[in-house]
Amino acid sequence: xxxxxxxxxxxxxxxxxxxxxxxxxxxxxxxxxxxxxxxxxxxxxxxxxxxxxxxxxxxxxxxxxxxxxxxxxxxxxxxxxxxxxxxxxxxxxxxxxxxxxxxxxxxxxxxxxxxxxxxxxxxxxx
Numbered sequence: 001x002x003x004x005x006x007x008x009x010x011x012x013x014x015x016x017x018x019x020x021x022x023x024x025x026x027x028x029x030x031x032x033x034x035x036x037x038x039x040x041x042x043x044x045x046x047x048x049x050x051x052x053x054x055x056x057x058x059x060x061x062x063x064x065x066x067x068x069x070x071x072x073x074x075x076x077x078x079x080x081x082x083x084x085x086x087x088x089x090x091x092x093x094x095x096x097x098x099x100x101x102x103x104x105x106x107x108x109x110x111x112x113x114x115x116x117x118x119x120x121x122x123x124x125x126x
Contacts, residue, residue, distance in 0.1 A: 002051045004082065006073030007124055010043040018064045022057060025049045046124060049073065054082055058089045068111030074122045081120065086110045094122055 005027075010016045028046040054073050061071055061084045071084040074094050081094040083103050090106070092099040096118075107117040 002078055002080075003076050004049050004051055004054045004073040004080075005046065005076055005124070006049070006054075006071065006082075007044050007046045008071050009039075009069070010045065011039040011041075012066055012069035012071065013061075013064045014066055015064050018057075018060050019045070021060075022047060022049065022053065025053070047073075051075070058082070058084060062087050062089055070107065070112050070116065070120075072120050081122070083117075083120065085112060 008019065010019075013019070025047045026045050027048045030044050030046075032042045032044060034040055034042055065071060065084060065086050067086050069085075073082045073084075074080065079094045081092050083090040083092065085103075085107060087110075088106055090103040092103055100117075104114060104117045108114065
């Protein structure tokens with residue numbers, strides 16, 4: 001099965017209860033201090049989800065995510081990366097190439113600066 005891993009910062013959502021439907025897929029939770037960011041404390045949940053579940057929750061996350069944030073999931077086995085932003089999602093290559101351009105451009109229109117969208121991580125800290 002093609003599983004996707006991703007982390008969601010709870011503070012990035014207008015309505016965190018939308019995550020209730022995927023709580024069984026949580027594999028890790030942590031808190032990070034981010035003193036230089038608007039949100040100073042990040043509550044982060046890591047998920048391991050089958051691809052059909054990721055696709056199913058895309059619309060819910062697109063409408064719940066705050067302006068200027070993004071969520072991403074990447075395939076553990078394939079070269080596939082799914083980026084969710086306000087009102088739009090992108091399915092692109094995990095390894096940066098030309099498929100990233102539209103996502104980066106859209107990110108700028110909703111307040112996700114290139115600082116974030118040009119270097120999307122495909123590994124997470126343990």
